[in-house]
Amino acid sequence: MGRAWGSEVQSREEKFELKRQAVLRTAAALFRSKGVENTALSDVADALNISKPTIYYYFRSKDDVLLALIEEAVAQFADAEAHAEDYPLAPGVSNVARMERFLRRSMRILFDEIGTSFPTWLPHLLDGDKRAQLVAIGKPVDETAEKILRDGIADGSFAPSNVTATYRFVIGALRYIPVWQNEHGFTPAEITEEFVAFVMRSVRP
Amino acid sequence: MGRAWGSEVQSREEKFELKRQAVLRTAAALFRSKGVENTALSDVADALNISKPTIYYYFRSKDDVLLALIEEAVAQFADAEAHAEDYPLAPGVSNVARMERFLRRSMRILFDEIGTSFPTWLPHLLDGDKRAQLVAIGKPVDETAEKILRDGIADGSFAPSNVTATYRFVIGALRYIPVWQNEHGFTPAEITEEFVAFVMRSVRP
Amino acid sequence: MGRAWGSEVQSREEKFELKRQAVLRTAAALFRSKGVENTALSDVADALNISKPTIYYYFRSKDDVLLALIEEAVAQFADAEAHAEDYPLAPGVSNVARMERFLRRSMRILFDEIGTSFPTWLPHLLDGDKRAQLVAIGKPVDETAEKILRDGIADGSFAPSNVTATYRFVIGALRYIPVWQNEHGFTPAEITEEFVAFVMRSVRP
Amino acid sequence: MGRAWGSEVQSREEKFELKRQAVLRTAAALFRSKGVENTALSDVADALNISKPTIYYYFRSKDDVLLALIEEAVAQFADAEAHAEDYPLAPGVSNVARMERFLRRSMRILFDEIGTSFPTWLPHLLDGDKRAQLVAIGKPVDETAEKILRDGIADGSFAPSNVTATYRFVIGALRYIPVWQNEHGFTPAEITEEFVAFVMRSVRP
DNA sequence: AATGAATGAGCATTCATTCAT
DNA sequence: AATGAATGAATGCTCATTCAT
Numbered sequence: 001m002g003r004a005w006g007s008e009v010q011s012r013e014e015k016f017e018l019k020r021q022a023v024l025r026t027a028a029a030l031f032r033s034k035g036v037e038n039t040a041l042s043d044v045a046d047a048l049n050i051s052k053p054t055i056y057y058y059f060r061s062k063d064d065v066l067l068a069l070i071e072e073a074v075a076q077f078a079d080a081e082a083h084a085e086d087y088p089l090a091p092g093v094s095n096v097a098r099m100e101r102f103l104r105r106s107m108r109i110l111f112d113e114i115g116t117s118f119p120t121w122l123p124h125l126l127d128g129d130k131r132a133q134l135v136a137i138g139k140p141v142d143e144t145a146e147k148i149l150r151d152g153i154a155d156g157s158f159a160p161s162n163v164t165a166t167y168r169f170v171i172g173a174l175r176y177i178p179v180w181q182n183e184h185g186f187t188p189a190e191i192t193e194e195f196v197a198f199v200m201r202s203v204r205p
Numbered sequence: 206m207g208r209a210w211g212s213e214v215q216s217r218e219e220k221f222e223l224k225r226q227a228v229l230r231t232a233a234a235l236f237r238s239k240g241v242e243n244t245a246l247s248d249v250a251d252a253l254n255i256s257k258p259t260i261y262y263y264f265r266s267k268d269d270v271l272l273a274l275i276e277e278a279v280a281q282f283a284d285a286e287a288h289a290e291d292y293p294l295a296p297g298v299s300n301v302a303r304m305e306r307f308l309r310r311s312m313r314i315l316f317d318e319i320g321t322s323f324p325t326w327l328p329h330l331l332d333g334d335k336r337a338q339l340v341a342i343g344k345p346v347d348e349t350a351e352k353i354l355r356d357g358i359a360d361g362s363f364a365p366s367n368v369t370a371t372y373r374f375v376i377g378a379l380r381y382i383p384v385w386q387n388e389h390g391f392t393p394a395e396i397t398e399e400f401v402a403f404v405m406r407s408v409r410p
Numbered sequence: 411m412g413r414a415w416g417s418e419v420q421s422r423e424e425k426f427e428l429k430r431q432a433v434l435r436t437a438a439a440l441f442r443s444k445g446v447e448n449t450a451l452s453d454v455a456d457a458l459n460i461s462k463p464t465i466y467y468y469f470r471s472k473d474d475v476l477l478a479l480i481e482e483a484v485a486q487f488a489d490a491e492a493h494a495e496d497y498p499l500a501p502g503v504s505n506v507a508r509m510e511r512f513l514r515r516s517m518r519i520l521f522d523e524i525g526t527s528f529p530t531w532l533p534h535l536l537d538g539d540k541r542a543q544l545v546a547i548g549k550p551v552d553e554t555a556e557k558i559l560r561d562g563i564a565d566g567s568f569a570p571s572n573v574t575a576t577y578r579f580v581i582g583a584l585r586y587i588p589v590w591q592n593e594h595g596f597t598p599a600e601i602t603e604e605f606v607a608f609v610m611r612s613v614r615p
Numbered sequence: 616m617g618r619a620w621g622s623e624v625q626s627r628e629e630k631f632e633l634k635r636q637a638v639l640r641t642a643a644a645l646f647r648s649k650g651v652e653n654t655a656l657s658d659v660a661d662a663l664n665i666s667k668p669t670i671y672y673y674f675r676s677k678d679d680v681l682l683a684l685i686e687e688a689v690a691q692f693a694d695a696e697a698h699a700e701d702y703p704l705a706p707g708v709s710n711v712a713r714m715e716r717f718l719r720r721s722m723r724i725l726f727d728e729i730g731t732s733f734p735t736w737l738p739h740l741l742d743g744d745k746r747a748q749l750v751a752i753g754k755p756v757d758e759t760a761e762k763i764l765r766d767g768i769a770d771g772s773f774a775p776s777n778v779t780a781t782y783r784f785v786i787g788a789l790r791y792i793p794v795w796q797n798e799h800g801f802t803p804a805e806i807t808e809e810f811v812a813f814v815m816r817s818v819r820p
Numbered sequence: 821a822a823t824g825a826a827t828g829a830g831c832a833t834t835c836a837t838t839c840a841t
Numbered sequence: 842a843a844t845g846a847a848t849g850a851a852t853g854c855t856c857a858t859t860c861a862t
Contacts, residue, residue: 041835051844125238169381172377198407258828261853535653578788586787611816
């Protein structure tokens with residue numbers, strides 16, 4: 001139907017979304033370096049040169065920012081178009097390759113602005129309501145990984161193990177990476193290779 | 206020389222140490238379930254039915270409680286006498302067995318009152334001074350593990366890998382366990398077996 | 411260019427400044443009657459029927475309130491327009507008259523809301539950083555007085571003396587006035603005359 | 616009647632008094648350098664290597680320490696035997712000389728351990744009860760000075776002035792000396808001479 | 821004569837959140 | 842769409858004082 005001014009001028013919705021994303025990315029960066037509880041919304045506002053209440057125009061609460069962060073990360077994970085080369089559920093891909101894709105895709109998001117905030121929030125600390133939301137949001141990722149593991153065990157590509165536990169071990173190792181990465185001067189690529197090798201060695205029979 | 210009243214009646218020092226331990230264990234339990242930053246010292250005091258300033262009689266600050274927690278865990282780890290069956294550095298033990306001992310010993314401490322607080326503090330969030338202390342306290346554990354890995358790779362028991370990264374992956378997986386353990390109803394023993402298997406599969410050639 | 415609504419309706423900045431001043435004056439009054447360390451910011455808030463955090467909207471910290479108090483007093487002292495009749499550095503005024511002006515101007519400020527808090531803070535108690543700020547703020551006043559004394563001694567209007575010491579004696583006598591003033595029922599005008607006479611007798615040859 | 620052990624061994628009372636004095640002098644030194652309200656009794660105890668409650672064996676309260684400090688200073692002032700050369704009320708001394716003696720004696724005490732704490736407490740900050748005690752304790756000194764001034768004015772040695780105000784100016788100047796003394800590197804002797812000259816010039820007709 | 825242990829009361833400061841504009 | 846102003850609720854920490862021993 002055409003847009004007034006053409007595509008040069010952003011629509012209200014686009015600008016809104018852009019600003020929302022800016023808050024999100026800034027919050028993630030601060031969460032990463034100071035921790036969620038040690039980051040005040042005023043820190044986020046200051047970093048963006050906006051006022052504190054403005055954040056409330058884009059998010060209902062601080063918890064809401066956190067949840068949105070995770071939603072965003074999961075959306076990136078689930079987007080089959082973007083970075084199709086590591087989309088795990090592409091057809092015609094072996095379970096071994098799927099697992100590798102899962103790991104690489106997770107690492108890519110982890111090293112992203114948004115992903116670096118992962119270590120600083122812990123699902124079990126959220127109160128019941130928020131935790132349920134969180135679990136629901138993360139479910140596609142969890143299910144993808146557990147399915148790959150299950151299928152791989154079934155077809156003999158993987159060593160038998162308790163899938164739930166194995167998946168949590170992997171997630172734990174992954175989530176902890178931003179904590180020590182800087183300290184030891186690894187590049188994302190180096191860590192990715194080490195991590196993939198580490199997990200795949202364990203998972204293979 | 207014998208003590209008046211025998212060993213039934215505790216000395217002042219014993220009572221002091223007992224109370225200090227009580228604060229420590231209570232703090233750890235609360236840290237575990239609410240997170241370090243969401244646990245006020247008044248929560249700890251309330252749980253013990255003592256007043257808030259009393260905690261300051263046993264610890265200089267909240268940070269000090271945290272550091273003491275880690276010190277205690279490291280001390281348990283380094284105690285060769287206690288649980289000698291999983292003391293990693295016992296003489297005449299192969300590197301494979303040492304690694305297993307390291308994992309089992311770490312798990313035992315992790316499931317302890319004190320260990321369950323691990324996921325809730327993140328080294329990279331502490332300020333320079335405290336972080337240095339923390340690193341110094343944890344050094345014996347880190348060095349033990351990295352030495353075992355290095356030796357095992359050298360003698361062919363383990364697959365070659367970047368030792369630092371591998372160790373951090375293991376620690377990450379470990380530290381994350383209390384977060385999901387309850388949710389999935391695993392017993393400590395079950396998780397321990399799964400975890401040892403998971404890591405050993407990855408580490409062996 | 412004129413302001414909407416004329417001068418009746420205050421602008422945001424004016425209201426801000428007015429409220430800041432209210433905090434300052436209230437704090438000064440409380441400092442005077444209870445001492446700086448015995449006055450809690452909540453006392454100030456209560457006296458103004460505002461909440462404690464509101465004070466933090468106008469000042470960064472309690473120390474900041476103190477410093478602002480002194481800045482304000484010095485600003486009053488240095489304002490050549492206001493009360494021009496006792497501005498010490500006006501041209502064509504003899505050193506004797508300048509000294510008298512200095513004393514009268516100081517007394518006027520001392521009897522003001524803000525000045526009465528003087529006795530309750532002691533420069534030598536502030537830590538290095540704040541003390542440096544304090545000294546810097548007060549410098550114009552100190553230099554004015556010492557210059558007048560020096561010039562007066564040079565031109566024979568004043569008896570020779572160590573200028574630094576003499577000035578400190580005067581300041582000490584001055585600062586102590588609010589401590590005993592009420593107790594002895596003197597009016598500001600009476601004390602001013604006595605004080606000017608006391609100092610001028612000492613200073614003249 | 617003779618004392619057991621002769622005079623070598625101190626009696627209980629002597630030891631008590633000695634320790635009490637130690638607390639007093641230590642408190643005064645700390646009050647001077649950190650201010651009364653910023654000095655905790657635990658600071659005093661630490662400096663003496665004793666425990667906090669021990670102070671309560673020698674003094675009823677912190678206020679009591681303060682009052683004792685002043686009592687001690689007044690006692691030194693009123694002691695006709697000690698430093699008889701500047702005892703103001705010695706017979707056959709002119710009012711001019713008496714005033715000088717008063718000033719020198721006050722300065723001597725001010726530079727003493729106990730006297731240096733003067734600037735840090737302000738009579739008007741004490742609550743009614745304590746203030747009354749304080750005034751009562753200081754009365755001999757006040758009366759001595761005011762009598763000398765009155766007599767001197769009566770016999771023409773001094774210029775007429777309001778005796779109360781003049782005396783307070785002198786005290787204010789005096790009390791402020793420890794605040795700036797160190798900063799400007801004056802020796803006690805130098806300040807004493809400047810101060811006596813400053814006051815005597817003002818007081819003489 | 822001295823102290824270990826304990827505590828009530830208080831205090832500066834922070835922060836998520838609200839609301840009128 | 843954005844913000845200035847305001848606040849309730851915490852929170853870490855300090856300290857004078859007490860008391861049993």
